Amino acid sequence: MAGLLVTFSDSFAEKEKKMSDAITVIHSRKSVRNFTGQAVGRELLDKIIRAGMAAPSAVNMQPWSFVVVTYRQTLDMLNDGLPYAKMLGKAGAAIIICAIPDKAYDGLKEFAVIDSTLAGENILLAAEALGLGAVWTAAYPYEDRMNVVRKVLGIPGNIIPLNVIPIGYPAGTDKPKNKYKLENVHWEKW
Numbered sequence: 082m083a084g085l086l087v088t089f090s091d092s093f094a095e096k097e098k099k100m101s102d103a104i105t106v107i108h109s110r111k112s113v114r115n116f117t118g119q120a121v122g123r124e125l126l127d128k129i130i131r132a133g134m135a136a137p138s139a140v141n142m143q144p145w146s147f148v149v150v151t152y153r154q155t156l157d158m159l160n161d162g163l164p165y166a167k168m169l170g171k172a173g174a175a176i177i178i179c180a181i182p183d184k185a186y187d188g189l190k191e192f193a194v195i196d197s198t199l200a201g202e203n204i205l206l207a208a209e210a211l212g213l214g215a216v217w218t219a220a221y222p223y224e225d226r227m228n229v230v231r232k233v234l235g236i237p238g239n240i241i242p243l244n245v246i247p248i249g250y251p252a253g254t255d256k257p258k259n260k261y262k263l264e265n266v267h268w269e270k271w
């Protein structure tokens with residue numbers, strides 16, 4: 082497994098080759114909670130959002146929207162109200178994924194949440210692929226946390242703020258976990 086992971090000692094050419102490998106990116110992704118404090122540029126954030134929008138959704142309804150926060154003052158307001166998102170203090174940006182039941186297939190909240198969650202994983206993987214770090218912090222299903230996000234960002238009550246994803250340049254301390262568990266796989270006998 083170690084050979085699949087991108088390390089700081091890799092040369093640029095090695096890094097580029099590895100990052101083009103989707104499986105490598107998947108296995109390198111980890112929740113990054115320690116950032117350098119460096120700002121994240123708009124171009125990178127745009128790439129990340131585009132990866133989010135490439136996610137599958139039930140009947141291709143795309144029942145989501147994305148709020149991109151880069152102002153320090155707004156990041157601090159979210160930080161103040163969200164006890165489990167303290168990494169916002171040193172993040173360069175944050176993306177808030179909003180699930181929109183009114184746009185989802187059959188108007189179902191469940192599809193809005195499932196589809197937006199898939200967009201969320203794409204966002205986490207894109208951040209990793211671009212050399213950034215990110216972590217999903219929960220808003221949904223906690224009413225109090227959703228209300229903090231709604232209030233800070235002016236999101237209406239019919240829209241579900243699913244999460245707050247702090248994004249930044251990794252300090253280098255967070256590592257991927259090996260979660261492979263044989264007992265969680267059930268192969269059909271052949």
Ligand SMILES: Cc1cc2nc3c(=O)[nH]c(=O)nc-3n(C[C@H](O)[C@H](O)[C@H](O)COP(=O)(O)O)c2cc1C
Binds near residue numbers: 110111112218
């Ligand atoms: C639905 C969901 C909610 C989460 N909420 C938080 C959170 O509020 N704060 C946090 O630090 N991490 C949160 N996480 C990140 C998990 O703790 C993390 O994904 C898990 O420990 C596995 O580690 P890894 O992401 O490094 O593989 C959340 C992850 C998911 C999928």
